[in-house]
Amino acid sequence: MSPAWPRQGLYAITPDERDTARLLARVGTVLQAGAVWLQYRNKDADDGLRGEQARELLTLCRRHGVPLIVNDDWRLAAAIGADGAHLGEDDGELASARAALPAGAILGASCYDDLALARRAAAAGADYIAFGAFFPSPTKPNARRASPALLRDSAALGLPRVAIGGITPDNAGPLVEAGADLLAVISGVFDADDPGAAVRRYLAAFTH
Numbered sequence: 001m002s003p004a005w006p007r008q009g010l011y012a013i014t015p016d017e018r019d020t021a022r023l024l025a026r027v028g029t030v031l032q033a034g035a036v037w038l039q040y041r042n043k044d045a046d047d048g049l050r051g052e053q054a055r056e057l058l059t060l061c062r063r064h065g066v067p068l069i070v071n072d073d074w075r076l077a078a079a080i081g082a083d084g085a086h087l088g089e090d091d092g093e094l095a096s097a098r099a100a101l102p103a104g105a106i107l108g109a110s111c112y113d114d115l116a117l118a119r120r121a122a123a124a125g126a127d128y129i130a131f132g133a134f135f136p137s138p139t140k141p142n143a144r145r146a147s148p149a150l151l152r153d154s155a156a157l158g159l160p161r162v163a164i165g166g167i168t169p170d171n172a173g174p175l176v177e178a179g180a181d182l183l184a185v186i187s188g189v190f191d192a193d194d195p196g197a198a199v200r201r202y203l204a205a206f207t208h
């Protein structure tokens, strides 16, 4: 992973938005407000729409100097020249993605509530490890739950640690104190009355 990408801040993840113009407008506000990474995640789009939205988001991210990570599908990430891919337990082998992606591409791994999985992800070449859900998630209510202790316990792996799941500006502080480098958020940003203000409130968690 290029040393140019920020190691700390808000990692915004897109909501399931089918209207591409609206998606771009919503994401534009969030990047303008200071989100440092973006993940394209849309569980409600077919391959054609996902390709279209991913390409458009990449152009937008380039304008803001923000890396675009594609969820679930490293082949799509590679096809459009995105900055990386995020893989969970159902999304294929990390080692295969690592071998196929260009040098410098960001490869993220879901580690849920499992330190052993994080160790294996690190060995397979992941660039960051993601834990969660730390709180009940409006987006993924059945997500496995994780304890903040995992953030401390995984520090020795030496990789950026991402926290996800039900994170709000009000509950983010203890996760950052426990070692979260990046806060990955969908609803807390995109369902907020004022998404730009919400982004700034998340960023404040890193300065307290």
Ligand SMILES: Cc1ncc(COP(=O)(O)OP(=O)(O)O)c(N)n1
Residues within 6 Å of the ligand: 039, 041, 071, 072, 086, 087, 088, 089, 090, 091, 108, 109, 110, 130, 131, 162, 164, 184
């Ligand atoms: C940063 C980040 N962390 C975790 C996930 C979850 O990935 P996964 O378990 O594959 O679940 P889906 O997102 O595919 O529903 C993520 N996407 N991003």
Ligand SMILES: Cc1ncsc1CCOP(=O)(O)O
Residues within 6 Å of the ligand: 132, 133, 136, 137, 138, 139, 140, 143, 164, 165, 166, 167, 184, 185, 186, 187, 188
């Ligand atoms: C993809 C994912 N994996 C665990 S929780 C979650 C959803 C996060 O969304 P929200 O920030 O709305 O809880």
Ligand SMILES: [Mg+2]
Residues within 6 Å of the ligand: 071, 072, 086, 087, 088, 089, 090, 091
């Ligand atoms: Mg997935």
